[in-house]
Amino acid sequence: MLLRPEPHDFRIIGVQLGRIANVVAVAGLFPLSWAVVAREWAPASGFLVMVGVFALAGMASRFITLNEEHLEWSHGMVVVALTWLLVPAVGAIPLAMSGHYGQPFDAYFDAMSGLSTTGLALIQDVDHVAPSINFWRHLLHFLGGQGIIIAALSLFSASGVTTLYYGEARDERILPNVRSTARFIWKVAAYHLVIGVAALSAVAFFQLGFRPWRALFHGLMIFFAGFDTGGFTPQSTSLGYYHSAVFEAVAGILMVAGAMSFGLHYALWRGPRRAIFKNLETRTILATVTFTLVLTMFGLAATGIYSSVTGLGRQGFFQVLSAHTGTGFATVPPNELALWGGLAFGGMGIAMALGGMASSTAGGVKSLRVGLTVRTILGQVRQVLLPERAVQSTTYYQNGLRRFTPALGQAVMSVSLLFVALFLLGTGVAIGYGYGLQEALFESVSAGASVGLSVGVTDPTMPLLLKLTYTLQMWLGRLEFVAVFSLLGFLVSWIRGK
Amino acid sequence: MIRTVLITLALVFGSALPAAGQDVVPIDELTYAGASYDTLEVTVEGELVGDFGDRRDGTVWTQLNDDSYADNPLRESGTHDEGNAGIGVRIAGNLNVELDHPGGYRWRGPIVRASGIWHFHDSDRGGESYLEVTAIEILEPARTLADDPSPFAWVVGGVLVLAAFALYLRINRVSNKQ
Numbered sequence: 001m002l003l004r005p006e007p008h009d010f011r012i013i014g015v016q017l018g019r020i021a022n023v024v025a026v027a028g029l030f031p032l033s034w035a036v037v038a039r040e041w042a043p044a045s046g047f048l049v050m051v052g053v054f055a056l057a058g059m060a061s062r063f064i065t066l067n068e069e070h071l072e073w074s075h076g077m078v079v080v081a082l083t084w085l086l087v088p089a090v091g092a093i094p095l096a097m098s099g100h101y102g103q104p105f106d107a108y109f110d111a112m113s114g115l116s117t118t119g120l121a122l123i124q125d126v127d128h129v130a131p132s133i134n135f136w137r138h139l140l141h142f143l144g145g146q147g148i149i150i151a152a153l154s155l156f157s158a159s160g161v162t163t164l165y166y167g168e169a170r171d172e173r174i175l176p177n178v179r180s181t182a183r184f185i186w187k188v189a190a191y192h193l194v195i196g197v198a199a200l201s202a203v204a205f206f207q208l209g210f211r212p213w214r215a216l217f218h219g220l221m222i223f224f225a226g227f228d229t230g231g232f233t234p235q236s237t238s239l240g241y242y243h244s245a246v247f248e249a250v251a252g253i254l255m256v257a258g259a260m261s262f263g264l265h266y267a268l269w270r271g272p273r274r275a276i277f278k279n280l281e282t283r284t285i286l287a288t289v290t291f292t293l294v295l296t297m298f299g300l301a302a303t304g305i306y307s308s309v310t311g312l313g314r315q316g317f318f319q320v321l322s323a324h325t326g327t328g329f330a331t332v333p334p335n336e337l338a339l340w341g342g343l344a345f346g347g348m349g350i351a352m353a354l355g356g357m358a359s360s361t362a363g364g365v366k367s368l369r370v371g372l373t374v375r376t377i378l379g380q381v382r383q384v385l386l387p388e389r390a391v392q393s394t395t396y397y398q399n400g401l402r403r404f405t406p407a408l409g410q411a412v413m414s415v416s417l418l419f420v421a422l423f424l425l426g427t428g429v430a431i432g433y434g435y436g437l438q439e440a441l442f443e444s445v446s447a448g449a450s451v452g453l454s455v456g457v458t459d460p461t462m463p464l465l466l467k468l469t470y471t472l473q474m475w476l477g478r479l480e481f482v483a484v485f486s487l488l489g490f491l492v493s494w495i496r497g498k
Numbered sequence: 499m500i501r502t503v504l505i506t507l508a509l510v511f512g513s514a515l516p517a518a519g520q521d522v523v524p525i526d527e528l529t530y531a532g533a534s535y536d537t538l539e540v541t542v543e544g545e546l547v548g549d550f551g552d553r554r555d556g557t558v559w560t561q562l563n564d565d566s567y568a569d570n571p572l573r574e575s576g577t578h579d580e581g582n583a584g585i586g587v588r589i590a591g592n593l594n595v596e597l598d599h600p601g602g603y604r605w606r607g608p609i610v611r612a613s614g615i616w617h618f619h620d621s622d623r624g625g626e627s628y629l630e631v632t633a634i635e636i637l638e639p640a641r642t643l644a645d646d647p648s649p650f651a652w653v654v655g656g657v658l659v660l661a662a663f664a665l666y667l668r669i670n671r672v673s674n675k676q
Contacts, residue, residue, distance in 0.1 A: 025662075040603065045651035052658025059665035097651060102578035125567040127547040127582050128643070130603040208559070209552035218549075235548050235561065236582035243559055243586050245624050311625025331626075333529045460578060 004497030005490060011064050012071060016079040017086070018061020020148055024087055025054035027143055028136075031094070035132035043130045046094030053090050077486030080149060084475055084483075087148060088112040091140060098133050100124050102460050105467060112471050114140030115148075116478035117361055119231020119328035119452020120443075120470065122460045126236050131217060134234045138224035144478070145228025145258065145361035146189050150182045181262075188265045189227070196223040196254050203247045218242075226254035228361045231328025231452030239329040245314060251329060252321055259325035259356030263399055278397045281357055284371035285324075292351035293320045299343025305336075316344075319453075323351035326362035328452025338439060338455035345438060352442075352451045353423065363450025363477050365419045368398065369412045376409035418481050422448040422473055429469045430457060448473040525564045525583040528616060532627055536618035542629065543611045543637070544568050547584065547601035556591030560600060562612060562629070571606050573643050586628040587612060593631065599640040609638040 355364015
């Protein structure tokens with residue numbers, strides 16, 4: 001029997017949503033200040049409206065009275081799912097008001113793409129966008145990649161907040177409590193911010209010859225999009241704009257750092273470092289990167305698109321790295337990427353679908369799940385082949401020896417299958433509108449795995465239903481289903497429960 | 499003054515450029531069928547946007563767009579009809595062309611006609627594609643774009659923020675009394 005949620009449940013959810021709205025209102029003060037200092041008055045007015053809406057929602061929630069504030073699992077999941085729907089809605093206000101979107105929904109699409117660190121974009125004439133608007137687009141990557149909930153958890157603590165942490169697709173707790181884990185995640189980001197922006201800006205200034213202010217601007221934008229595996233760029237030609245192998249290399253290092261789990265960051269900082277390579281996840285990602293890279297390289301060599309080894313190596317490697325980390329930066333235009341057929345298309349598609357590590361800023365199925373899925377399948381094959389009385393190993397190594405239970409195998413397989421279904425959903429809708437199978441599949445995987453690479457399907461002129469589908473894919477893919485399904489269950493209980 | 503002289507010189511000599519008589523190749527054509535133009539001399543027209551990156555070898559790298567926004571920026575009479583269409587261009591330092599402001603938020607960049615060798619997946623530059631400019635003519639100098647804020651948006655935003663602040667004060671007063 002479904003139990004109808006009580007007013008108390010709504011109050012708890014409202015209070016948590018209000019707290020998160022306050023955090024985003026404070027975050028919105030940064031682009032507002034930027035616009036005011038730079039005298040970009042038109043964008044500034046949009047930011048003021050956005051900050052006003054967030055702040056008003058946050059303050060209104062403080063009028064809600066609660067006898068106790070224990071957050072149950074279902075509350076947390078509903079809060080997370082709603083946060084990731086509502087923050088892009090309000091965050092899209094300055095984007096929509098910028099005049100660079102043909103439809104208001106296009107602005108929502110981009111806000112969702114930014115927050116989910118996907119990087120697909122419907123913005124038009126990005127080469128004339130105000131720097132403050134660009135800053136907000138990239139800051140959305142940072143907020144989404146690090147986790148808005150993580151930001152809120154760093155500031156507030158309440159009974160049962162652990163559920164919020166897990167709801168935002170974080171699988172492991174690095175430190176004994178969630179609040180200290182949240183702070184550690186922000187500490188890692190802060191260190192990378194300083195070093196990453198300094199390195200990128202230095203390359204932009206000394207090697208590319210940009211003016212100091214512009215070098216810093218590009219450094220900051222590419223850091224946000226690279227470290228948070230987002231993929232937005234301040235210029236329309238993505239990373240190809242810079243025409244620099246050194247700049248691509250620095251961005252590549254940040255992309256890899258972003259696709260690493262925060263548990264791995266912790267191990268690199270505090271040790272033991274040797275154990276890192278024993279981890280199933282590390283071994284899996286090294287294997288899949290090598291596999292997809294070889295596949296793509298062979299495919300590109302077969303098509304003869306690149307006549308030189310240096311061209312093939314640099315362009316092929318960067319595109320695969322961008323796909324596997326879920327970043328979405330490109331050094332080749334979308335219409336050229338669309339020509340990467342055969343094995344190259346297969347390599348890129350698989351790399352995008354597999355994604356980075358669990359508890360990182362990357363999307364996709366994630367390496368740990370891939371490793372465990374392979375293990376489940378191999379276990380079943382062995383079971384058939386071995387004598388009936390043979391006993392199989394039931395452990396795997398991931399930051400220590402862990403038990404591999406049938407329930408774990410089933411859970412991992414279920415999420416992997418849900419990702420496959422998600423990719424098929426977008427592919428089916430695009431094919432229904434007349435797009436070819438290859439481009440439809442590529443774009444759908446890109447949206448569902450939060451990558452952002454495009455072969456040209458994502459365009460302001462594409463059908464509204466396709467825009468809605470990709471938005472849904474970005475939302476579901478980033479939250480890895482559980483929180484969204486919980487929200488649906490909550491709504492059904494509200495309507496049909498007793 | 500120097501800028502005016504240089505622009506005038508560029509305009510005068512620009513008309514005598516050997517490439518000026520060639521057909522202008524659209525950027526979309528260059529990116530779709532780049533291989534067929536590889537190492538050929540082509541002429542493109544459009545707006546220079548982004549940055550003028552002065553490299554140590556004396557060349558200037560920038561981006562040339564030939565989309566509709568070059569003629570009709572969105573904040574003027576432009577319509578939402580397409581994405582940006584741009585390529586990288588490398589301008590040799592000895593061309594002595596005076597480039598003041600690249601296109602961006604505050605500027606509609608200079609509209610130029612550039613001729614040069616199209617490099618498609620250049621092996622010397624790790625597979626990059628770009629136009630090696632050998633002649634450039636400024637058709638229209640850069641000009642500023644207006645930043646027109648909406649007074650209505652300021653009023654709405656201001657009211658919302660004030661309302662939030664009033665709520666904050668009210669909550670604080672109530673909690674202090676308790």
